[in-house]
Structure formats: C-alpha cells, structure tokens
Amino acid sequence: MFPIRDHNPSERTPYVTYALLAANILIFLSYWPLQTNNPNDLGAFWDAWAMRPVEISQGIDLHTLVTSMFLHGGWMHLAGNMLFLYIFGDNLEDQLGHVPFLLFYLACGVLADFGQILADPNSPIPNVGASGAIAGVMGGYLLLFPKAKVDIIIIFIVFFKIFPIPAWVMLGLWMAFQLFNGITADIAGGGVAYWAHAGGFIAGFVILIPFWLRRGGQAFWQQTEGHPPHPDAKYSPSTIPVIPRRK
Template sequence: MFPIRDHNPSGRTPYVTYLLLVANIAIFLSYVGLFQDPRALNALFFEYAAIPARITSGDGFRTLFSSMFLHGGWLHLAGNMLFLWIFGDNVEDEMGHIPFLVFYLATGLAAGLLHVMSAPYSPVPTVGASGAIAGVMGGYLLLFPRARVDILLILIIFFRIFPIPAWIMLVLWFALQFIGGLGSDPDAGGVAYWAHAGGFIAGIVLTLPLWLARGGPQFWNRTQGHPPHPEATYSRSRIPKVHR
C-alpha cells in the first residue's frame, strides 16, 4: 500500500519542492554510472554518505547534509520523490518557500542525528532523502489530517486505488517505521527506520508553532483538516481488479 496522489493541489507554485526534486534527481544521475564500479561507488559513499561511526568519532558532520541528496538506486530515488511530490507542495504553500526549505533541511538533519544515536558505532553508510521527507509528512499530518490521498493497494492478485484521509495513511506509515525500528539491527544496515521515525517526529514538532499561530484546533475547524484550496477532481479513483 502506498500513495500515488492527493486531491489537494497547492494554491501557488511550489518552487522549493520542484527545486528539491530536480536537485535529488540531478545528483543521482551524476553518479548513477558508478553502480557498475563498486569500488568507485564505495569511495563516493564513504566521502558523502552519513557513517555513524565516523560522525561519533568527531568527523564527517557535513555528511548529515550531503547524504540527504544521495540515493542507493532507482527505486529508492523514485519512492522518495513520489512522497515529496505528493506531500511537499501543500506544506510549502502553508509555510512559505524559504521557511519550508529550512524546515526540510532541519528535519533531515534531525533524522540523521537520531539514526546516528540509534547505531553510534555502525560503519554502514546511510543515504537518502527519506528522513527529510518523513519530516514533511509529519508536518502534513499536523496541518491537513483529513486531506484525501489516493492509495494503491496491492493484494497478490488484484490492484485497487481508493482515497483515504491522510491521517490514516501517515499514522500507519509511522507505526510501521516504529515497529521496524524495534525489530531491526541498525548496525546491520538496511532500512534506516529510526531516521524515518525521527524525521517524522521532528516534522510535527517544528510545524507545531505554525499550527498554533494559525489557531490550532480552530485552524482545523476552519479548513476541516484540508488544505485551504478546492479539491482536485479525478475522472477515475480506482482501477479494475486483475484476476488470476
């Protein structure tokens, strides 16, 4: 189950979201050829990926920033960019362009720090924008909990697209990250669950002042928990079953 679109286009052009999409894709394309050369790829990741053991030894703090713009493959990049595309524009619209950029980078750094704290001696390089994007998702949850998001559900032999409130999808996603973190060994590599969870929590915390300035619960009452724009309409919200 994963989101494919929301029903709430931004009220203004999300320049920073577009910039982040372009930056992540362009940087990935600049080194994608190194996947055919493991030695060169490892050298790149050693220099720019976040390695907890290196950071806790007092070196490589800049990699907490640079690692946010690296990805481990096409699917890693595509998944992150899809989530940023869906949730970034509305949060940017509410925050403003420059505050949103600062927010994005801050949640990414917070996610990286929590990952380092969860595995301080791990020599495994960590890459990806997912910690920062998790922060965007946390901000979206606080600002627009009832916004409609179309979910693609895949159950072995059939596919279905249907809309659900954003809070269901986002809370479920966070719960999966938290459970995954409890059941994983951060030193062994794999998914950086605690980075995802940390970014999500940081996103909620950093969005809280804006939400309170908008009136807190009164903001939800005025907007019914949706972005303050007319919803988009789609001619189809589902695809047919695919039988065996």
C-alpha cells in the same frame, strides 16, 4: 500499499519542491555509472559523502549530515522518495513559503540523521537518502492537514484498487510501520534506516507545532475541517482494471 496523489493541489507553484526533486534526480544520475561500472570508486564516493553514525559521533565529516540526504542507493529508492516528496511537499511549501520550507526540509533531514545516530552511534554503515527529510514533510503534513484526502493504491497480487483515505490514517500507519520495522531491524539486522524515518517524522511534526499554534491550533483545523484551505481536487473513479483469478 503506497500513496499516488492527494486531493490538495497547492495554490502557488512549489518552486522549492520542484528544485529538490530536480536536485535529487540530477545528483543521482551524476554518480549512477559508479554503481554499475566502478564499485571501488563508488565505495570512495560513499565514504566522502554518505553519513556514517560512527563518524558523526566522533565529530568528523559533519558535512555528510546534509550531503547524504541528496544521495540514493538505487532507482527504486530514488523513485519512492521523490513520489512522497511530490505528493506532500507542495502543500507545506504553500503554507510555509519557499525559503522557510527549504530550511524546514533541511532541518528535518539533519534531525532524522540524529535519530539513526542515537539508535546506533557506532555503526560504520553509510546512510543515504532523502527519506528522513521527506518523513519530516509527512509529519508536518499530518499536523496541518490530518483529514486531507490521499489516494493510496493497494496491490493484492491479482488485482489493484485505489482508495481515498484521510491523511492521518495513511501517515499514521506509515509511522507505525517505521517504528515496528526499526525495532525488528535492531533484533534481526537490516539495511534500512528506519529510525531516521521515525526521527524525521517526529521532527517535522514538532517543528511545525508553533506554526500550527500561530494559525489558531484546533481553530485552524476547524476552519477547513483538517484540509488545506482550498477546494479538494476531484478525480474520476479508478479505471485500473481488475485482473480475474485464473481457474
């Protein structure tokens, strides 16, 4: 289950969201050859730019709190993060403005790193990815637009189906998965920084509470019934074919 679009196109061009998408993709392409041709150089690259909790705990390599959020471990890691940023980033940028949104994004990414550091401060494992910052965007989206429609695609092995659901359902389930996976990963081990995801999500939600209150709090929700303040986009029903089970 993952989102493919929301029903809320922004009213102005989300230049910062587009710039972040471009920056993440171009930076990934710049070091991708190291992943396939030069494992030793790749290790040195991670050592210089990826965030290691043990180093931050010791007060060294603090620049990696920012640089790590523009690095990704592979194509699927990059594609998943960019999809979520593309879906949810434009509406927050529309509400906050270009520069405030950029500062919000970076702050969520740094605070997400601290979520992972608090969970395992002595870990030497390099952490990379925009997931924490994008989780913050999702947390802010949940606060401002809890009833916005999000189309998710569910894959059932033999067929696919698109469902429009409220944002609070999709984002609430996503957050619950991060908490569950974070707890189980602490027990069994794993390679995903779930506590960074959870920390970023909570940070984004909390940071935007003053903004939400200035807009009227619950009155802001009542004005648009929890949707962005413009008409929803209308999409035609899903034309993804159902693949019948073979007998």
